[in-house]
Amino acid sequence: MSRSLVKSDSAAAEEMLSILRQSLKSCKTPGETNFEAKVPHIFVIFGASGDLAKKKIYPTVWWLYRDRLVPENTIFFGYARSDLRVEQVRAKCEPFMKVKEGEKERYEQFWKLNHYVKGSYDTRRDFELLNQAMTKAGTVRANRIFYLALPPSVFEVVTENLKSCCMATDSWTRVIIEKPFGKDSDSSAKLSNHLAGLFKEEEIYRIDHYLGKEMVQNLMSLRFGNRIFGPTWNRDNISSVFISFKEPFGTQGRGGYFDDFGIIRDVMQNHLLQILCLVAMEKPCSTAADDIRDEKVKVLKSMEAVGLEDVVLGQYVGDPDGEGEAKEGYLDDPTVPEGSTTPTYALAVTRINNERWDGVPFILRCGKALNERKAEVRIQYRDVPGDIFHGQTKRNELVIRVQPGEAIYCKVMTKTPGMSFGLEETELDLTYGSRYRGAKLPDAYERLILDVFCGSQMHFVRSDELAEAWRIFTPLLHQIEEQKPKPIPYIYGSRGPEEADKMLAENNFVYSGSYKWTKPAHHL
Numbered sequence: 001m002s003r004s005l006v007k008s009d010s011a012a013a014e015e016m017l018s019i020l021r022q023s024l025k026s027c028k029t030p031g032e033t034n035f036e037a038k039v040p041h042i043f044v045i046f047g048a049s050g051d052l053a054k055k056k057i058y059p060t061v062w063w064l065y066r067d068r069l070v071p072e073n074t075i076f077f078g079y080a081r082s083d084l085r086v087e088q089v090r091a092k093c094e095p096f097m098k099v100k101e102g103e104k105e106r107y108e109q110f111w112k113l114n115h116y117v118k119g120s121y122d123t124r125r126d127f128e129l130l131n132q133a134m135t136k137a138g139t140v141r142a143n144r145i146f147y148l149a150l151p152p153s154v155f156e157v158v159t160e161n162l163k164s165c166c167m168a169t170d171s172w173t174r175v176i177i178e179k180p181f182g183k184d185s186d187s188s189a190k191l192s193n194h195l196a197g198l199f200k201e202e203e204i205y206r207i208d209h210y211l212g213k214e215m216v217q218n219l220m221s222l223r224f225g226n227r228i229f230g231p232t233w234n235r236d237n238i239s240s241v242f243i244s245f246k247e248p249f250g251t252q253g254r255g256g257y258f259d260d261f262g263i264i265r266d267v268m269q270n271h272l273l274q275i276l277c278l279v280a281m282e283k284p285c286s287t288a289a290d291d292i293r294d295e296k297v298k299v300l301k302s303m304e305a306v307g308l309e310d311v312v313l314g315q316y317v318g319d320p321d322g323e324g325e326a327k328e329g330y331l332d333d334p335t336v337p338e339g340s341t342t343p344t345y346a347l348a349v350t351r352i353n354n355e356r357w358d359g360v361p362f363i364l365r366c367g368k369a370l371n372e373r374k375a376e377v378r379i380q381y382r383d384v385p386g387d388i389f390h391g392q393t394k395r396n397e398l399v400i401r402v403q404p405g406e407a408i409y410c411k412v413m414t415k416t417p418g419m420s421f422g423l424e425e426t427e428l429d430l431t432y433g434s435r436y437r438g439a440k441l442p443d444a445y446e447r448l449i450l451d452v453f454c455g456s457q458m459h460f461v462r463s464d465e466l467a468e469a470w471r472i473f474t475p476l477l478h479q480i481e482e483q484k485p486k487p488i489p490y491i492y493g494s495r496g497p498e499e500a501d502k503m504l505a506e507n508n509f510v511y512s513g514s515y516k517w518t519k520p521a522h523h524l
């Protein structure tokens with residue numbers, strides 16, 4: 001009997017947490033014997049007054065502390081230029097912390113472990129004061145994790161000051177940084193060289209939060225933990241791979257920030273390319289972080305740079321019949337420069353020139369202000385050779401739905417049930433909400449920050465991966481900036497430009513439109 005039938009939701013969730021806590025006890029990290037060692041941990045959030053800190057980082061460390069997943073002897077520091085006290089940071093975070101009944105006492109304890117230091121990012125003296133405060137609040141010997149929830153313009157000066165004044169003594173230091181890791185190959189190399197001059201690669205944790213998502217992490221288990229997929233996972237059987245990200249909202253007044261980057265830098269060059277690597281890579285010789293990352297880099301090295309001829313670019317316009325934000329196009333956002341040609345939608349056909357994938361298009365698509373929220377990988381198989389069903393068969397598709405509603409389903413042909421000998425399309429369906437009812441699927445940031453405590457870099461981006469990712473997209477980004485091709489307008493809330501479907505059809509993706517899904521009664 002499945003877990004979901006015998007346990008209440010909260011009992012199942014608690015059981016999973018307890019398994020995780022047990023496994024953490026044996027989590028070995030470089031520089032100490034195990035995760036429960038007596039050495040305290042200090043977690044520092046630079047940019048503690050900002051948006052990312054209040055919406056994501058403070059809530060995440062609170063949830064980890066609440067669930068007793070980080071060591072009990074951890075203390076937390078916020079650092080920013082604003083003149084704040086812990087109570088004020090707490091007040092800013094409050095709407096995002098999701099504190100439930102019964103957690104109040106633990107929540108109070110969490111804030112008692114918090115400190116705040118006001119300081120500027122370019123003044124060495126302020127970092128010395130931070131260091132003194134950390135030493136005073138903890139012990140001289142403490143492992144230190146620094147989270148840079150900061151704009152990229154201060155990455156360099158902050159890491160320099162951190163290195164000069166705040167490194168752990170006789171314990172480890174880890175630095176977490178978030179994209180953007182530069183804007184193109186040159187700027188990214190400059191940042192990488194800067195960081196490499198200060199820290200060892202094993203001290204740097206480059207976050208791509210898609211690597212923390214359940215179904216992205218599941219790609220390796222699915223591919224290498226099953227016999228049925230391996231033999232067909234190649235150019236002989238697969239016709240195209242479609243990796244897609246859609247969001248049903250626009251820039252929501254933050255277009256000024258977005259306009260500097262565009263959708264290719266925002267989503268395609270990082271989140272979608274990381275997924276591509278996990279779908280395409282060869283089996284690593286172990287699950288060690290560097291063995292996996294070695295294989296991912298090989299995939300990227302086998303890819304040619306993308307050019308304008310490989311893409312469809314779009315920009316959303318307002319829907320006159322829409323409501324609220326939907327009426328506004330990208331260019332109506334007052335923070336967007338007039339006449340901007342920055343794409344908010346992109347579809348790119350990429351190719352991997354190796355023995356497994358030669359001739360199989362890997363199509364990446366991402367867009368804002370579309371008809372739905374969805375991120376998925378769609379592996380479309382070739383037509384069945386030697387047709388005996390008079391053209392009735394449709395291609396198999398294996399769909400790994402990352403969000404919303406994690407699921408893996410495989411579209412297959414079956415005999416129409418009953419007396420008929422006809423064929424029909426159906427699916428083999430593993431929907432997590434039904435199969436693993438009550439299982440707690442942690443937020444991507446929870447998994448990734450926990451990995452940093454554990455010293456696991458498996459789900460973080462290595463510098464050579466990053467350099468290759470920029471090599472693939474830099475020529476296209478420069479072409480867009482220099483030539484300013486006019487993006488195709490698409491209506492807010494639509495599926496995007498029709499030209500994208502045409503490019504899909506020209507690249508081994510067949511959309512038949514005949515598949516009908518009936519939600520089973522047991523689905524949530």
Ligand code: NDP
Pocket residue numbers: 244378399405407408409427429430431495501504511512513514515517
């Ligand atoms: P479909 O065959 O309906 O759609 C396949 C893909 O084609 C989608 O990516 C779709 O959306 C895209 N598409 C739509 N129109 C065109 C077009 N004109 N040209 C090219 N591509 C097009 O199958 P789905 O796998 O999407 O399944 C249909 C529904 O059933 C979905 O809502 C799915 O979530 C649901 N389902 C749920 C399951 C579960 O919960 N376990 C299991 C099976 C199905 P787009 O390009 O807009 O992204």
Ligand code: BG6
Pocket residue numbers: 247266267375
């Ligand atoms: C971020 C992008 O990296 O990912 C955002 O900068 C995007 O533009 C977000 O909205 C999507 O993340 P998620 O987890 O909501 O799919």
